[in-house]
Amino acid sequence: MSSTRDIDKLIEMMARLPGLGPRSARRAVLQMIRKRGQLLAPLADQMAKVAASARECLNCGNIGTEDVCDICLSEKRATGEICVVQDVSDLWAMERGGAFSGRYHVLGGTLSALDDIGPEDIRIPQLVARINNEGVTEVILALNATVDGQTTAHYIADQLEGRVRITSLAQGVPIGGELDYLDDGTISAALKARRSI
């Protein structure tokens, strides 16, 4: 069926996105085609716009549309606090909670001897450099309560010991839990009840 090849290809591409399989990709594409004027064409435009402009913040690793992200540029966010997270999705989860007013440092992963991921692979040297550059007084380790997350937290705490206050999210983060799956209220509560390591 040569003339439907473009539609089949779109379904295949959609099916590769996380959370979508072949069936939901077919349903989504059919829905988009039915509303191609209001839905498919604007979505294509928006994707092209984001594909052309999205990039990682050179300072913190957050995703934005400029070399340095809004949060790093905002003087209001220069509170002396840096919240260290594993992924941008965790940063988004923190921002939805709305309880944190400082800046972030996105590692993009965790230390892992098994996968040969060392400190320089997850932007730890950049974090250490930011402590002086930005007059940081507190580093909040908001890493997942997994083995790799906690190993990484301990490593960072060792590196920064004696230079800044180091805290971690405490109350409310379940054992083995991932930040992005928590409700916003839980994240706020965990932030407020943070403790020194």
Next chain:
Amino acid sequence: MSSTRDIDKLIEMMARLPGLGPRSARRAVLQMIRKRGQLLAPLADQMAKVAASARECLNCGNIGTEDVCDICLSEKRATGEICVVQDVSDLWAMERGGAFSGRYHVLGGTLSALDDIGPEDIRIPQLVARINNEGVTEVILALNATVDGQTTAHYIADQLEGRVRITSLAQGVPIGGELDYLDDGTISAALKARRSI
């Protein structure tokens, strides 16, 4: 956060697709941005291509990229059999089954007194016209085993009585079941065991 507005807008648009919610839209967009060269830009291109070319077949209601779809254009599919389905997703499900070699007629809905949907709203006059035009000998009613689907099937059977052989999918379609959720083997079996009404 003005510079992430484009990313937020993309997430909102993705979240409106069937099968995706806010969380899966965020994960999908994050994944697309991480792989923006291989994933986001090509997906945007493909969507734009489909948005510009996708249309309903003027003959059968199938979706394709020309005024008349591949199946209607193919002489191989002129078997004298027309399979009547509710939606394009059902046509796709039949094609995946691979057991049907004739043509289709996509109603785009079912009769519904409640919603004031009559025969002319679901392309039934066009189906009647095709019986003569295309030398049709058998109409296979492959409608969902729901009340509205069966009401529609009976109405069409009444309209065509005495003019062609009328059959329906039989064995294998569960009561209340929808075609698009059946596995391909079940659809093939139901087609092979079809019975006269």
